[in-house]
Amino acid sequence: MSAAKVDVVKEAAALLSKMGVSSDLYQGGDMASFSPVTGEQVASLKTVSPAEVTGIVEKADTAFRAWRLVPAPRRGELIRLLGEELRAFKTDLGRLVSLEAGKIPSEGLGEVQEMIDICDFAVGLSRQLYGLTIATERPGHRMMETWHPLGVVGVISAFNFPVAVWSWNAALAIVCGNSVVWKPSEKTPLTALAVQGIFERAVARFGDAPEGLSQLLIGDRAVGEALVDHPKVPLVSATGSTRMGRDVGPRLAKRFARAILELGGNNAGIVCPSADLDMALRAIAFGAMGTAGQRCTTLRRLFVHDSVYDQLVPRLKKAYASVSVGNPLETSALVGPLVDKAAFDGMQKALEEAKAHGGVVAGGERVDTGSANGYYVKPALVEMPKQVGPVLEETFAPILYVMKYSDLDSAIEEHNAVAAGLSSSIFTKDLQEAERFLAADGSDCGIANVNIGTSGAEIGGAFGGEKETGGGRESGSDSWKAYMRRATNTVNYSKALPLAQGVSFDIE
Numbered sequence: 001m002s003a004a005k006v007d008v009v010k011e012a013a014a015l016l017s018k019m020g021v022s023s024d025l026y027q028g029g030d031m032a033s034f035s036p037v038t039g040e041q042v043a044s045l046k047t048v049s050p051a052e053v054t055g056i057v058e059k060a061d062t063a064f065r066a067w068r069l070v071p072a073p074r075r076g077e078l079i080r081l082l083g084e085e086l087r088a089f090k091t092d093l094g095r096l097v098s099l100e101a102g103k104i105p106s107e108g109l110g111e112v113q114e115m116i117d118i119c120d121f122a123v124g125l126s127r128q129l130y131g132l133t134i135a136t137e138r139p140g141h142r143m144m145e146t147w148h149p150l151g152v153v154g155v156i157s158a159f160n161f162p163v164a165v166w167s168w169n170a171a172l173a174i175v176c177g178n179s180v181v182w183k184p185s186e187k188t189p190l191t192a193l194a195v196q197g198i199f200e201r202a203v204a205r206f207g208d209a210p211e212g213l214s215q216l217l218i219g220d221r222a223v224g225e226a227l228v229d230h231p232k233v234p235l236v237s238a239t240g241s242t243r244m245g246r247d248v249g250p251r252l253a254k255r256f257a258r259a260i261l262e263l264g265g266n267n268a269g270i271v272c273p274s275a276d277l278d279m280a281l282r283a284i285a286f287g288a289m290g291t292a293g294q295r296c297t298t299l300r301r302l303f304v305h306d307s308v309y310d311q312l313v314p315r316l317k318k319a320y321a322s323v324s325v326g327n328p329l330e331t332s333a334l335v336g337p338l339v340d341k342a343a344f345d346g347m348q349k350a351l352e353e354a355k356a357h358g359g360v361v362a363g364g365e366r367v368d369t370g371s372a373n374g375y376y377v378k379p380a381l382v383e384m385p386k387q388v389g390p391v392l393e394e395t396f397a398p399i400l401y402v403m404k405y406s407d408l409d410s411a412i413e414e415h416n417a418v419a420a421g422l423s424s425s426i427f428t429k430d431l432q433e434a435e436r437f438l439a440a441d442g443s444d445c446g447i448a449n450v451n452i453g454t455s456g457a458e459i460g461g462a463f464g465g466e467k468e469t470g471g472g473r474e475s476g477s478d479s480w481k482a483y484m485r486r487a488t489n490t491v492n493y494s495k496a497l498p499l500a501q502g503v504s505f506d507i508e
């Protein structure tokens with residue numbers, strides 16, 4: 001299983017240089033960045049101050065004013081080129097994602113594939129920014145709606161999808177005629193520098209895109225706040241914890257700016273009596289242990305019908321006991337590290353609380369990989385007597401709480417009885433049960449699946465969740481509408497001026 005020892009500092013520098021990032025940007029600066037793989041410091045980045053945000057937003061606003069006049073299919077050409085560059089650098093960027101966010105290689109590459117997919121989607125979209133033609137009540141009139149570019153789009157992203165989240169937003173925002181200012185997570189700034197380097201290659205090939213069309217803000221939370229508060233940013237798409245959204249949402253509302261909030265999840269699955277248990281087992285294992293439990297869509301709660309509990313749960317425990325945990329750069333382990341010590345401590349605290357509420361814990365111990373500051377854990381499966389205490393909250397670590405149910409209606413009620421509303425799934429071969437779960441009184445989440453796990457959404461659908469997940473939608477379907485402003489146009493081609501609703505207002 002083991003391969004040559006990897007020097008994360010050297011490898012990061014080599015990858016960044018390959019992707020066109022100057023070492024001035026990540027050496028000798030004031031913000032340290034670490035790799036969760038070994039816990040080592042990898043770089044010290046130059047940051048911007050909150051005061052500098054204004055100049056960057058002004059530049060983005062100037063870029064927007066030029067870009068909004070470029071025909072949308074031509075704007076799509078830039079994103080087509082970006083997709084090509086991402087294809088060319090998929091291996092390097094995927095590897096850097098593994099190095100900086102701790103993802104296993106296939107998930108690092110999968111994240112870049114998602115970027116490529118959204119570019120393809122956005123290129124097609126650039127010829128489909130349709131408005132409606134609407135029947136008017138007035139003779140000799142035509143009514144229609146036109147979608148116009150919006151302005152500077154702020155993007156704030158979380159550590160666990162360090163590059164894909166930018167692309168879900170930026171690919172759409174740019175074909176919609178906007179400019180972008182991106183504040184990545186302070187835990188994953190190097191992958192952001194690499195993406196900026198790749199974007200700039202696409203811009204150079206495109207030829208005449210305005211300068212500053214997509215810019216990066218390397219900095220801490222205060223820099224994010226300056227972006228959120230800037231009056232020339234009409235939309236902020238913010239991905240991260242519910243705590244962050246609780247701060248960002250009201251700040252945007254106060255100045256009537258738009259928000260796309262993509263916040264925490266506490267996702268659940270229901271395994272029914274007729275479920276294909278082999279399929280359910282694989283879906284649950286990937287959903288709950290994949291990405292070391294650090295996906296917003298990670299499966300965190302499982303309701304198993306009491307008639308199949310004793311068939312499924314022992315198999316699940318076996319999978320938990322045997323799953324390989326280790327360094328994603330050097331081994332073929334399926335579970336990589338937690339992002340940092342705070343994540344490890346949070347996991348241990350939740351497991352203690354679960355025990356205090358009668359939970360029976362299997363797993364959860366730290367795994368020694370030879371790096372004192374790398375936090376690796378065995379994923380934990382916790383059998384709970386009921387949904388209480390830590391089960392009601394998102395702990396961003398691989399903990400799966402398993403509970404028995406006997407009646408589907410009450411399982412759905414329990415399923416919905418948490419604050420978050422992101423992703424959900426049911427495993428059943430019974431059409432009535434499946435449809436009940438998808439119905440108006442079924443799952444209350446933004447994503448509701450049948451016979452497929454909670455995690456690993458495709459870009460073609462609108463992505464996001466309800467309640468404390470924030471209500472935002474990004475990526476596919478008609479999510480693009482949030483990045484444009486809609487104008488309703490009524491054109492009078494008659495020689496009269498009939499007023500709507502039959503109002504008469506005759507002046508001399």
Ligand code: NAD
Binds near residue numbers: 157295396
């Ligand atoms: P976090 O909330 O700590 O940070 C996210 C980003 O928000 C960072 O860039 C941070 O600097 C910035 N930020 C924090 N407070 C801010 C403020 N007041 N103003 C402006 N910016 C601020 O989240 P994290 O630990 O990086 O990520 C994990 C969380 O993100 C989990 O809760 C996870 O469920 C969630 N997440 C949600 C989605 C989704 O699509 N719903 C996707 C990925 C992650």
